[in-house]
Amino acid sequence: MSNVFIAFQSNEESRPIIEAILADNPHAVAVHTVGLVKIDAPDELRIKRETIEEIIGKRYNLQELQLSLVTLSGYIDEDDDQFTLSWNH
Amino acid sequence: MSVDLHTREIKPLRQTFAHVAQYVGDDKPASRYLEATLGAQSTANFHYRPTWDPAHELFDKTRSAVVLTDWQALRDPRQYYYGTWTMARARQQDAIEANYQFIEDRGLVGKMPEAVRSKASRVLIPLRHAAWGGNMNNCSIGAYGYGAILTAPAMFHAMDQLGVAQYITRLGLTLDEPGALDTGKKDWLEEACWQPLRHYVEDTLVLQDPMELFVAQNLALDGQLYPLMFGSFVDDHLVPLGGTAVAMLSAFMPEWHAESARWIDAVLKVAAAESEANRTLIAGWVQTWSDRAQAALAPVAELALGAEGQSALEDARTSLNARCKKAGLAA
Numbered sequence: 001m002s003n004v005f006i007a008f009q010s011n012e013e014s015r016p017i018i019e020a021i022l023a024d025n026p027h028a029v030a031v032h033t034v035g036l037v038k039i040d041a042p043d044e045l046r047i048k049r050e051t052i053e054e055i056i057g058k059r060y061n062l063q064e065l066q067l068s069l070v071t072l073s074g075y076i077d078e079d080d081d082q083f084t085l086s087w088n089h
Numbered sequence: 090m091s092v093d094l095h096t097r098e099i100k101p102l103r104q105t106f107a108h109v110a111q112y113v114g115d116d117k118p119a120s121r122y123l124e125a126t127l128g129a130q131s132t133a134n135f136h137y138r139p140t141w142d143p144a145h146e147l148f149d150k151t152r153s154a155v156v157l158t159d160w161q162a163l164r165d166p167r168q169y170y171y172g173t174w175t176m177a178r179a180r181q182q183d184a185i186e187a188n189y190q191f192i193e194d195r196g197l198v199g200k201m202p203e204a205v206r207s208k209a210s211r212v213l214i215p216l217r218h219a220a221w222g223g224n225m226n227n228c229s230i231g232a233y234g235y236g237a238i239l240t241a242p243a244m245f246h247a248m249d250q251l252g253v254a255q256y257i258t259r260l261g262l263t264l265d266e267p268g269a270l271d272t273g274k275k276d277w278l279e280e281a282c283w284q285p286l287r288h289y290v291e292d293t294l295v296l297q298d299p300m301e302l303f304v305a306q307n308l309a310l311d312g313q314l315y316p317l318m319f320g321s322f323v324d325d326h327l328v329p330l331g332g333t334a335v336a337m338l339s340a341f342m343p344e345w346h347a348e349s350a351r352w353i354d355a356v357l358k359v360a361a362a363e364s365e366a367n368r369t370l371i372a373g374w375v376q377t378w379s380d381r382a383q384a385a386l387a388p389v390a391e392l393a394l395g396a397e398g399q400s401a402l403e404d405a406r407t408s409l410n411a412r413c414k415k416a417g418l419a420a
Binding site for chain 2: 012015016033034056057058
């Protein structure tokens with residue numbers, strides 16, 4: 001079992017994304033460092049558009065998360081509704 | 090000499106203002122929306138009662154028959170404060186400008202069948218007066234309602250209604266000669282089919298209870314008017330006949346209606362869930378005003394869609410009833 005991770009700048013825009021990730025991935029752990037939030041998860045981490053939209057109360061394009069994205073590790077599987085990191089091909 | 094750079098983490102002592110933390114806790118930062126809106130309502134030290142209404146304080150919860158222990162509970166799911174609201178509307182304005190550019194460059198209005206053009210102009214232009222009524226009514230909710238969490242989005246909604254009136258005016262000037270606006274006003278004032286709707290709008294202008302006005306204007310009337318006019322009439326009726334240009338130029342209205350409906354439903358859902366008395370009161374308003382709005386829209390539906398008008402209006406009422414049911418208001 002190996003970890004995937006994703007890190008965001010710590011700001012107003014990334015807060016609902018992080019909240020959504022932690023709600024959808026109970027096994028994920030967020031580490032807050034200076035100006036940065038890194039989220040580690042064993043095997044897989046999924047970001048769902050629907051959860052973010054519920055939190056911010058408006059429509060959200062998943063590609064907007066690139067604006068506060070700092071770094072990530074894992075293979076990416078991405079479409080309009082979800083963004084998944086894992087080590088599966 | 091060597092210089093060592095260290096990062097040092099400085100933990101903030103507080104995550105948000107004390108009056109916001111009171112609602113959301115101090116364990117994580119609060120959203121800008123909550124920080125901008127919670128606690129903005131003046132609550133004390135009004136000193137004198139207004140001479141124009143000595144029965145009430147300047148800001149007074151009892152102007153509405155709805156009783157809430159905490160008026161700050163009426164949150165807006167869109168989380169609009171001035172900044173986010175103007176940015177959202179500016180984006181929509183850009184999109185509409187692009188649509189106008191597209192249609193004017195290609196002369197698409199001139200290529201519409203004459204019957205469709207004059208029908209669109211005749212049915213839509215008088216609606217600018219109805220939208221102006223919506224502007225006045227939401228200003229009134231903003232002025233006499235209680236709690237900035239409700240009155241701030243009500244004022245945004247008032248300006249949105251003014252925007253709708255302006256979009257309809259601009260649409261009218263694009264479809265027709267400037268004289269069409271005068272004809273539209275004359276129809277609104279004199280044509281028999283518009284009188285029940287005008288009567289409805291003018292009666293709501295003098296409603297005193299801001300929450301009743303909220304139901305009568307934003308839910309009961311707009312909840313049927315927009316699906317009927319911009320859904321059934323423009324999108325389903327005019328477009329297949331060659332009126333795509335009209336749908337493009339009025340694209341803001343159905344989009345805005347769907348967006349603001351979430352706010353309207355959320356406010357009424359929270360207000361009704363507070364107590365059985367509130368639920369009965371609001372459900373009663375919903376029933377009375379929806380029935381009246383449906384009756385007022387009937388001749389307009391017939392003007393727009395002929396024999397199919399009644400079934401289109403019934404569809405609009407059915408979808409309004411579904412919204413009410415979801416918000417816990419049996420209607």
